[in-house]
Structures are given as structure tokens and as C-alpha cells.
Amino acid sequence: MGDKPDLIPGIYNYCDRWCERCAYTSCCLQFQIESEEATTTGALQDFDALNARFWEDMGEALVQAMRLIREMAAQQGIDPEDLDKETVLSRQQESFHQNAREHPCATAALVYSGMVNEWFAAVDEYTDADESLLTNHPFALDEHLQVIRHYQYFIYPKLVRAVEGRMNDSAIADNEQQTDANGTAKVALITIDRSLAAWSVLYAEYPAHEDKTLSILVHLDRLRRSLEVVFPAARAFIRPGFDSKPA
Numbered sequence: 001m002g003d004k005p006d007l008i009p010g011i012y013n014y015c016d017r018w019c020e021r022c023a024y025t026s027c028c029l030q031f032q033i034e035s036e037e038a039t040t041t042g043a044l045q046d047f048d049a050l051n052a053r054f055w056e057d058m059g060e061a062l063v064q065a066m067r068l069i070r071e072m073a074a075q076q077g078i079d080p081e082d083l084d085k086e087t088v089l090s091r092q093q094e095s096f097h098q099n100a101r102e103h104p105c106a107t108a109a110l111v112y113s114g115m116v117n118e119w120f121a122a123v124d125e126y127t128d129a130d131e132s133l134l135t136n137h138p139f140a141l142d143e144h145l146q147v148i149r150h151y152q153y154f155i156y157p158k159l160v161r162a163v164e165g166r167m168n169d170s171a172i173a174d175n176e177q178q179t180d181a182n183g184t185a186k187v188a189l190i191t192i193d194r195s196l197a198a199w200s201v202l203y204a205e206y207p208a209h210e211d212k213t214l215s216i217l218v219h220l221d222r223l224r225r226s227l228e229v230v231f232p233a234a235r236a237f238i239r240p241g242f243d244s245k246p247a
């Protein structure tokens with residue numbers, strides 16, 4: 001650490017473990033230990049700047065995704081605001097006495113993983129192509145498909161860890177911000193946001209599958225809002241490096 005003053009302590013504790021897309025490799029001890037080739041700080045900073053632009057573009061896509069969900073859901077008679085906060089909270093209290101893997105948010109994340117596989121299988125079957133969409137797709141969709149696939153199985157274990165953290169720290173007040181459970185829930189929320197943005201692009205690209213895509217968008221949106229009810233302070237958690245540089 002003394003030789004590397006730019007390193008940010010603990011930045012890797014609340015990241016999405018997608019180093020190829022990370023804008024902070026030059027500040028991350030974990031990355032620098034794990035990367036097999038020695039890379040100069042300048043080269044890492046150039047790489048980080050490219051990735052920072054990628055995520056800025058994705059942030060704009062999320063705004064469009066939110067608008068799309070509301071428009072499409074209204075057309076199909078689905079109410080995306082149909083989220084009973086009291087039900088979510090009472091189920092939360094019940095499930096804190098069970099395994100964290102049975103928590104409604106964790107279960108919903110697991111369901112999402114399956115919905116993604118079903119979507120890809122349906123598109124492959126419909127197009128009847130020799131190769132799967134995953135290996136043969138338009139270049140313009142490559143980054144969005146990468147986002148979906150990278151986070152498909154990432155959200156569930158994060159939510160289990162967040163819920164377990166809450167169970168273990170039951171004495172901590174709901175509005176206590178800097179807890180491991182909130183930090184973990186925040187990472188899950190961010191990956192859900194990014195997945196929503198990517199799915200909104202696929203919605204427009206695959207009109208033959210818009211019902212399935214809309215179901216995924218609405219499911220993810222509900223999961224996102226349920227998480228915000230269960231972890232009301234999660235969005236405010238300050239992740240080292242990503243949200244602010246430590247003094």
C-alpha cells in the first residue's frame with residue numbers, strides 16, 4: 001500500500017466483480033494482485049476512463065428503461081406500482097427467522113435468473129439459427145447482452161448475503177447507513193438498474209418477444225422497489241471509491 005498511494009482501501013468489497021468493465025482498476029489492490037501481467041498505472045487509468053464512459057452511457061439508458069416500463073406496462077394493464085409495502089415488510093419479518101435464501105427478494109432474484117434463460121431459449125427457438133444468440137448477435141447488442149449475462153447469477157447471492165447481514169445485525173436500526181448489508185444491497189440494486197437498462201434495449205430489438213421481455217422488465221422493477229423497501233438506507237451507503245474517495 002505504501003508504494004501505491006492511489007489504492008483505495010476496501011474498494012473491492014462493494015463492487016460488481018466485473019474487472020474488465022471496472023473504472024477503478026488503477027485504485028484496486030485486488031485487481032493488481034490478481035492480474036497476471038504487470039500493467040503501468042497510466043495504462044490502467046486509460047482503461048478506467050474508457051469503462052467510466054461505458055457506464056455513463058448505461059446510466060442514460062436506465063432513464064429510458066424506466067419510461068419504457070411505465071408506458072408498456074400501462075398499455076398491457078400491468079401496474080408496476082402494485083407493490084404492497086406492508087406485505088413486503090411483514091414477509092421480511094417472517095423470513096428473517098428462516099434461511100436468507102427463502103427471503104422473497106432472494107427468491108425473486110432466483111426466478112429472474114430462470115426468466116433470462118427462458119428468454120434466450122425462446123429467441124433461439126424462434127429464429128431457428130444454427131448458433132445461439134449468445135454467440136452470434138448483432139454487434140450493437142453485444143454490450144447489453146454482456147451486462148445481462150454478467151449480472152444474471154450475481155444478484156441472488158448478493159441478496160442472500162444482504163439479508164443474512166440484516167439477520168445477524170438485527171440490533172442495528174433500519175436507517176443505519178454504513179452497514180455491510182446496506183452496501184451489499186446497494187451493489188445488487190446497481191446491477192438490477194443496469195440489467196433493466198440492457199433489457200429495455202432488447203425490448204425494442206426483439207418485438208416478437210416483447211411480452212416475455214416486458215415480464216422481465218416488470219419483475220426486475222418490482223424486485224428493485226422491494227429491495228428499496230427492505231433496505232431503505234441502501235442507496236445512501238457510500239462505497240469506498242465508487243461513491244467517494246476516502247479522506
Ligand code: SF4
Pocket residue numbers: 011012015016017018019020022023024025028029030031
Ligand atoms: S473494484 Fe473493480 S477492479 Fe477491483 S475487484 Fe472490483 S471490479 Fe475488479
